[in-house]
Amino acid sequence: MSASGGTKAIVAALVANLAIAVAKFVAFLFSGSSSMLAESVHSVADSGNQALLLVGGKKAQRRATPQHPFGYGRERYIYAFLVSIVLFSLGGMFALYEGYEKIKNPHELTHWYWPVGVLVFAIIAESFSFRTAIKESNALRGRRSWKEFVRHSKAPELPVVLLEDLGALVGLILALGGVGLALLTGDSVWDGIGTLCIGILLILIALVLAAETKSLLLGEAAGAEETRKIEAAVVDGDTVTRIIHMRTLHLGPEELLVAAKIAVRHEDTAAEIATAIDAAESRIREAVPIARVIYLEPDIYSETEAVKGADPEATPGGPAPHDAGH
Numbered sequence: 001m002s003a004s005g006g007t008k009a010i011v012a013a014l015v016a017n018l019a020i021a022v023a024k025f026v027a028f029l030f031s032g033s034s035s036m037l038a039e040s041v042h043s044v045a046d047s048g049n050q051a052l053l054l055v056g057g058k059k060a061q062r063r064a065t066p067q068h069p070f071g072y073g074r075e076r077y078i079y080a081f082l083v084s085i086v087l088f089s090l091g092g093m094f095a096l097y098e099g100y101e102k103i104k105n106p107h108e109l110t111h112w113y114w115p116v117g118v119l120v121f122a123i124i125a126e127s128f129s130f131r132t133a134i135k136e137s138n139a140l141r142g143r144r145s146w147k148e149f150v151r152h153s154k155a156p157e158l159p160v161v162l163l164e165d166l167g168a169l170v171g172l173i174l175a176l177g178g179v180g181l182a183l184l185t186g187d188s189v190w191d192g193i194g195t196l197c198i199g200i201l202l203i204l205i206a207l208v209l210a211a212e213t214k215s216l217l218l219g220e221a222a223g224a225e226e227t228r229k230i231e232a233a234v235v236d237g238d239t240v241t242r243i244i245h246m247r248t249l250h251l252g253p254e255e256l257l258v259a260a261k262i263a264v265r266h267e268d269t270a271a272e273i274a275t276a277i278d279a280a281e282s283r284i285r286e287a288v289p290i291a292r293v294i295y296l297e298p299d300i301y302s303e304t305e306a307v308k309g310a311d312p313e314a315t316p317g318g319p320a321p322h323d324a325g326h
Contacts, residue, residue, distance in 0.1 A: 006158035007057065009133040013161050014050040016129040017043045017168075020122045027118040030111040033182075034102035035175040036118070038095035038195045042171060042202065043122075045091040046164050049083040053157050056080065060252060070293065073252015074217065080156035081213040087164070088206035095199030102192030109191065112183050119176045126172060130165040137162060152223065155253035156213055167205040171198045222248040222256055226288050230258060233283035234296070239264055239276035244299055248291075257293040258284060263301035273298050 021043035028036035056079025064071040109115070137158045141149035150159040178194015181187075222230065227248065234243055246260035262280070264273050277296045284291050 006133070006136045006155070006161060007054070009129075009136040009161045010050050010053050010157055012132040013129045013165060014047055014054075016125045017047040017050065020118075020125055021047060023118045023121060027114040030114040031109050032107060033109055033115045033175075033179055033191055034098045034195045035178045035191050035198065036115045038098050038198050039119075039122070039171060039175050041094050041098075042091045042168065042198065045086050046168060048090075049086055049160070049164060052079045052082055052086070053160060057157065070251045070257070071255065073250075073255045076156055076253060077213055077216040080160050081210065081217060083160055083164075084206045084209035084213060087167075087202055087209065092199050092201075092203035092206055095195055095202060097199075099192045099195030099197075099199055102195055103189050104192075106188040106192065108186075109179065109182055109188055112179070115179050116176070119172055119179065123169065123172045123176070126165060126168045130162075130169060133158065133161045133165050150208075151212060154216065154220065154223075154250050156216060159212065160209060163205050163209060167201055171201055174198050174201065216250070219249050222250070222258075222288070222291075226256070226290075229287040230284055230291065233287040234260060234262060234280050236276065236279065236283075239268055239272060240280055241265065242301060244301060251293065254290050255293070256288065256291045257295075258291050259295045259297075261297045261299050264298045266300055 021040055024036050024040040024043055027033070028040055053076075056076045059079075060072050060075040062072045062075075137149060140153070140155070140158065144152070146162075150162065153159050174194050174197045178191045178197070181190035181194075221227070227246075230248070231243055231246070234240060234246075240262050242263045244261040244263050246258070248259075249257045251257050262277075264276065268276075277298065280296060281294045284294055
C-alpha cells in the first residue's frame with residue numbers, strides 16, 4: 001500500500017481499538033451495561049475493519065495477470081465496501097438489538113466505576129487515533145473541505161478510518177451519557193437509549209461509507225484538476241491538434257486509465273503520427289504520474305460529426321444520440 005493509503009492511520013486505529021475492545025468487554029462483565037456491550041462489539045468490528053483495509057491494500061499490490069490485465073488495484077475498494085457491511089451488521093444492528101432488549105428488560109447497573117473509567121480511557125485513546133487520521137488526511141486533502149475529501153478521495157482507507165474514528169468518539173460520548181443518566185436517575189432505561197443512539201449512529205456512517213465505496217467500485221473518472229492536466233498534455237498544436245473525445249477511469253487509487261480519440265493532420269504520415277502519440281503519452285505521464293494505462297486513437301477531426309454531440313452509448317464518430325439502438 002502506498003503512503004497515500006494511510007497505513008499509519010490504519011495501524012494506529014487497529015492498536016487503539018483492540019485495547020479498547022478488551023477494556024470495554026471487561027467493563028461490561030462487571031457492570032452489565034448494554035452500552036458497554038454495544039461499544040465492545042463496535043470496537044471489535046472496527047478492529048476487523050482495519051484488518052480488512054490492510055488485507056485489501058496488500059492484495060491490491062499483486063501484479064497484473066492475463067485474466068486480470070489491469071491489475072488488482074480495485075481490491076482496496078472491495079475491502080472498503082466490506083467494511084461498511086461489517087459496520088452496519090455487526091456494529092449498528094447489534095447495538096439496536098441490545099438497546100431494545102435493555103429498554104424492554106432493564107436491570108440496575110453494578111460497579112458503575114468500571115464503565116465510566118473505561119469510557120474515559122477509550123475517549124482518550126480514540127482521540128489519539130483520530131488525531132493520527134486527521135494528520136495523515138491533511139497531507140492529502142489540500143484545500144478541499146472534509147466533506148469533499150471524504151466524497152472525492154480515490155484512496156478509500158483514510159476516509160474510512162476518519163469516519164470510523166469520528167463515529168467511535170461520538171459513540172463513546174453517547175455511551176457515557178447513557179451510563180451517566182442511568183446512574184443519576186436510577187433508571188437503567190437510559191443505558192438502553194444510549195445503546196440505541198450508538199446503533200443509529202453506526203448505521204448512518206455505514207450507509208455513507210457504502211455509498212462512497214460503491215461509486216469507486218462502479219468506476220470513477222479522474223478529478224477535474226487531473227483531467228485538465230491530461231488535456232493540456234495531449235495537444236501539442238502541431239501534430240495533435242485537439243482532443244475529439246476522452247474518457248478516464250480509476251483502475252485503483254494510484255492507477256488511471258486514459259483513452260482518447262485525438263485529431264491529427266490529414267497530411268501527416270503514419271510515422272509522424274506514431275511519434276506524436278508516443279510524445280503525447282510521455283507528456284501525460286509526466287503531468288499525471290498515475291496515468292499508467294494510456295490508449296490514444298488518431299483520427300481526422302470532422303465538424304459534421306462534432307455537431308452531433310457525444311453519444312455515451314457509442315464511440316465518437318458513431319451514430320447520433322437519437323439513432324442509438326436503432
